[in-house]
């Protein structure tokens with residue numbers, strides 16, 4: 001699936017979704033002396049925002065080499081499966097935008113634990129939907145930057161099947177899980193969880209729970 005990842009036209013086909021990458025980086029203060037990971041970073045939407053905010057130590061991780069080719073120059077690129085990634089060092093923050101729904105949360109928790117410094121934070125988003133996660137169907141047609149787009153989303157038993165098409169940029173098909181807050185709580189039970197609700201997404205900021213004596 002995800003044909004646009006192979007052809008390199010993710011940024012044009014998903015332009016509408018890329019507009020709000022700053023909402024994720026706005027969840028914490030960005031400090032140029034700190035180190036950041038853009039996990040499942042793809043073409044680097046989050047990395048680009050971090051660079052704009054002055055960050056210099058950025059590592060983008062994705063299993064798709066073609067997506068990483070479009071990431072901003074000057075940042076470290078790692079081709080790896082996020083569920084199996086073995087970081088060589090620890091970071092101050094890991095961001096993951098529009099992607100944890102592709103991952104097994106228990107495996108992700110172990111990777112995040114190994115990637116973060118003791119005071120590190122894990123910041124990610126989940127898309128909010130008013131539709132049932134048991135069964136629903138949604139269809140949209142809209143215009144953006146002079147191009148016409150069509151989207152269809154079928155949700156069946158907690159899994160979404162998303163079709164996106166633009167007349168100039170082709171078709172993408174993708175499938176992902178519909179995680180909710182309770183899934184996050186259960187996989188990250190040793191973490192303090194802060195959630196900020198935006199108009200279309202929930203933004204999560206996780207820190208390890210302090211051990212009590």
Ligand SMILES: C[S@@+](CC[C@H](N)C(=O)[O-])C[C@H]1O[C@@H](n2cnc3c(N)ncnc32)[C@H](O)[C@@H]1O
Nearest residue numbers: 040041042045062063064081082097098099102
């Ligand atoms: C919807 S895109 C989001 C990309 C980017 N974070 C953004 O905000 O534009 C999902 C990304 O997750 C990556 N991905 C999916 N499963 C992955 C995995 N197991 N390990 C690493 N990357 C993965 C895909 O290659 C793709 O680049």
